[in-house]
Amino acid sequence: xxxxxxxxxxxxxxxxxxxxxxxxxxxxxxxxxxxxxxxxxxxxxxxxxxxxxxxxxxxxxxxxxxxxxxxxxxxxxxxxxxxxxxxxxxxxxxxxxxxxxxxxxxxxxxxxxxxxxxxxxxxxxxxxxxxxxxxxxxxxxxxxxxxxxxxxxxxxxxxxxxxxxxxxxxxxxxxxxxxxxxxxxxxxxxxxxxxxxxxxxxxxxxxxxxxxxxxxxxxxxxxxxxxxxxxxxxxxxxxxxxxxxxxxx
Amino acid sequence: xxxxxxxxxxxxxxxxxxxxxxxxxxxxxxxxxxxxxxxxxxxxxxxxxxxxxxxxxxxxxxxxxxxxxxxxxxxxxxxxxxxxxxxxxxxxxxxxxxxxxxxxxxxxxxxxxxxxxxxxxxxxxxxxxxxxxxxxxxxxxxxxxxxxxxxxxxxxxxxxxxxxxxxxxxxxxxxxxxxxxxxxxxxxxxxxxxxxxxxxxxxxxxxxxxxxxxxxxxxxxxxxxxxxxxxxxxxxxxxxxxxxxxxxxxxxxxxxxxxxxxxxxxxxxxxxxxxxxxxxxxxxxxxxxxxxxxxxxxxxxxxxxxxxxxx
Ligand SMILES: Cc1cc2nc3c(=O)[nH]c(=O)nc-3n(C[C@H](O)[C@H](O)[C@H](O)COP(=O)(O)OP(=O)(O)OC[C@H]3O[C@@H](n4cnc5c(N)ncnc54)[C@H](O)[C@@H]3O)c2cc1C
Ligand SMILES: Cc1cc2nc3c(=O)[nH]c(=O)nc-3n(C[C@H](O)[C@H](O)[C@H](O)COP(=O)(O)OP(=O)(O)OC[C@H]3O[C@@H](n4cnc5c(N)ncnc54)[C@H](O)[C@@H]3O)c2cc1C
Numbered sequence: 001x002x003x004x005x006x007x008x009x010x011x012x013x014x015x016x017x018x019x020x021x022x023x024x025x026x027x028x029x030x031x032x033x034x035x036x037x038x039x040x041x042x043x044x045x046x047x048x049x050x051x052x053x054x055x056x057x058x059x060x061x062x063x064x065x066x067x068x069x070x071x072x073x074x075x076x077x078x079x080x081x082x083x084x085x086x087x088x089x090x091x092x093x094x095x096x097x098x099x100x101x102x103x104x105x106x107x108x109x110x111x112x113x114x115x116x117x118x119x120x121x122x123x124x125x126x127x128x129x130x131x132x133x134x135x136x137x138x139x140x141x142x143x144x145x146x147x148x149x150x151x152x153x154x155x156x157x158x159x160x161x162x163x164x165x166x167x168x169x170x171x172x173x174x175x176x177x178x179x180x181x182x183x184x185x186x187x188x189x190x191x192x193x194x195x196x197x198x199x200x201x202x203x204x205x206x207x208x209x210x211x212x213x214x215x216x217x218x219x220x221x222x223x224x225x226x227x228x229x230x231x232x233x234x235x236x237x238x239x240x241x242x243x244x245x246x247x248x249x
Numbered sequence: 250x251x252x253x254x255x256x257x258x259x260x261x262x263x264x265x266x267x268x269x270x271x272x273x274x275x276x277x278x279x280x281x282x283x284x285x286x287x288x289x290x291x292x293x294x295x296x297x298x299x300x301x302x303x304x305x306x307x308x309x310x311x312x313x314x315x316x317x318x319x320x321x322x323x324x325x326x327x328x329x330x331x332x333x334x335x336x337x338x339x340x341x342x343x344x345x346x347x348x349x350x351x352x353x354x355x356x357x358x359x360x361x362x363x364x365x366x367x368x369x370x371x372x373x374x375x376x377x378x379x380x381x382x383x384x385x386x387x388x389x390x391x392x393x394x395x396x397x398x399x400x401x402x403x404x405x406x407x408x409x410x411x412x413x414x415x416x417x418x419x420x421x422x423x424x425x426x427x428x429x430x431x432x433x434x435x436x437x438x439x440x441x442x443x444x445x446x447x448x449x450x451x452x453x454x455x456x457x458x459x460x461x462x463x464x465x466x467x468x469x470x471x472x473x474x475x476x477x478x479x480x481x482x483x484x485x486x487x488x489x490x491x492x493x494x495x496x497x498x499x500x501x502x503x504x505x506x507x508x509x510x511x512x513x514x515x516x517x518x519x520x521x522x523x524x525x526x527x528x529x530x531x532x533x534x535x536x537x538x539x540x541x542x543x544x545x546x547x548x549x550x551x552x553x554x555x556x557x558x559x560x
Contacts, residue, residue, distance in 0.1 A: 016511065017377045026381055038493075094349070095358050118493060120512075122376050124361045125345050129319065130353035138320055138423035141346045144486065154427070158486045159342040160440075160495075165427035166318065178476065178493060179486060214358035218371065218384040226518060229539035231530075235552040238524065241540055246522040248444070248501040249468065249557065 001111035038116025076194035077186035083199035098130035103207035128175035138168035250334035251280035266398035311417020316426035442471030451506020509534025
């Protein structure tokens with residue numbers, strides 16, 4: 001069974017982002033970019049499946065500008081076998097990414113697609129569910145634990161009240177939550193080896209996908225700032241403030 | 250055309266956040282229909298009908314809907330959607346699971362976690378863990394929107410909308426429900442609690458979290474945590490507050506032994522009053538705290554608990 005994982009290039013989670021002065025978006029020039037943390041978890045899960053013999057090949061997919069090659073290389077260094085880059089400088093929204101993924105799924109016929117539950121830049125939390133819909137496949141979202149057995153996957157999901165267990169038929173789309181695993185770091189020899197692994201580059205047109213954005217971003221602004229508070233010296237002072245100033249207890 | 254609000258429920262009543270979603274929906278179009286899909290969900294449908302501002306409730310009773318599997322619920326919503334201008338769900342784990350599936354089946358975009366309705370086609374939504382606010386406009390004929398409940402006031406009760414029973418679509422056979430491991434708690438639910446007490450890595454163990462439980466119980470508060478505390482196994486996953494956990498906006502948020510990473514702040518910085526207890530006076534949490542107390546939590550928390558009169 002092949003496993004396809006999606007890896008998105010995003011601003012590193014440690015970067016304090018800045019809104020552009022003209023309110024058209026967020027400053028991305030000269031900021032550190034990394035693989036979306038949820039996608040590292042997706043790659044790790046796929047590699048573990050291969051190590052256990054449940055998967056035969058792990059393919060890393062990314063869509064976006066040429067620099068997404070680096071993100072794919074990171075996945076290859078972690079242990080993925082090869083990459084597919086759908087290269088475009090266009091703004092990609094989740095429905096478009098899902099359609100690109102579907103086109104690659106149609107070609108590669110994986111038994112599982114694993115994507116992050118959300119990308120930490122746009123925070124949409126949509127792509128995996130949309131892909132499952134387009135394929136008519138089952139979906140195991142916010143996965144905390146997976147068990148692949150006999151043509152189905154047992155998925156433990158992180159939900160509002162705790163955890164939920166479902167069993168879904170394969171082929172399926174999985175979206176990862178934080179506790180699914182702890183992704184490995186790529187070792188130096190594996191980083192070197194990854195340089196030789198193949199990456200296929202495709203264009204959205206060649207896949208017959210229209211990626212035109214459906215949502216128009218009118219503006220991007222700074223959120224309102226909280227006004228700075230004060231430090232209190234004692235518990236007694238705190239309780240007094242909460243009672244008599246804030247009126248919350 | 251009207252708005253279709255898809256309500257999550259437990260069979261007895263719709264979730265509290267449905268009343269917030271109804272408020273958001275009525276800002277898109279005052280004609281609000283609520284869909285209650287489930288198995289034996291008469292009571293839940295009645296609870297939806299009692300939300301003020303709801304024009305009509307559609308009740309779809311089908312064994313297939315008992316456990317809210319996206320594969321089975323989405324086709325029902327897709328079938329109903331063309332009768333409406335918008336489909337709205339609360340951005341909780343049910344809405345996040347189902348709404349994108351509906352959107353893709355309709356070949357339309359989704360607006361995720363709207364915090365403001367600017368006009369029927371324009372919404373404000375946070376991006377980058379709430380460090381930027383994007384105003385987005387959709388040209389799609391059917392607009393799929395998930396809304397962040399804490400940003401919309403709950404609609405009042407006292408309504409008496411008509412309930413119309415509609416048929417179900419049956420099960421697709423793609424997925425099945427096995428069971429749940431829900432955290433049991435007598436405390437108020439995190440996202441609707443008036444006061445939230447949250448603990449982080451500074452607590453050092455699950456055992457030490459008991460200290461926060463005592464404080465929370467005295468305040469009638471819900472209990473939350475940072476990701477670090479959840480990852481370390483001190484508390485269950487559903488306690489996590491933040492960008493990738495729950496978003497809360499209580500009257501009072503008390504962060505204890507939490508450093509204040511942007512991912513955590515994303516889930517609590519809309520709280521009315523924020524208190525931070527941390528031994529590091531430079532911890533970023535103090536930049537958003539109204540009242541900061543620098544010191545050892547193991548000394549300060551029992552002191553605070555003792556100083557608060559039981560509600
Ligand atoms: C104001 C604004 C301006 C923007 N401008 C641009 C721009 O100029 N150019 C641009 O490229 N983007 C731009 N974006 C980002 C773009 O809109 C998002 O990438 C898109 O909406 C996808 O959302 P998401 O990644 O949050 O999806 P989610 O549904 O949260 O993503 C979930 C998962 O899907 C997979 N996935 C998603 N996207 C990709 C991808 N591209 N490749 C591989 N896997 C993926 C990953 O596994 C990810 O974890 C902009 C966003 C905003 C808000
Ligand atoms: C993709 C991604 C998603 C994430 N999502 C979330 C999320 O949704 N929610 C979230 O919370 N985090 C999230 N994080 C993690 C986040 O970046 C931080 O790592 C996390 O919030 C830190 O938790 P903490 O503050 O408890 O721990 P730490 O940062 O380790 O802070 C512990 C604090 O306790 C204080 N302390 C220690 N001992 C004492 C004592 N005796 N008395 C008083 N104070 C003490 C310390 O001074 C310190 O400030 C995410 C990270 C990533 C990469």
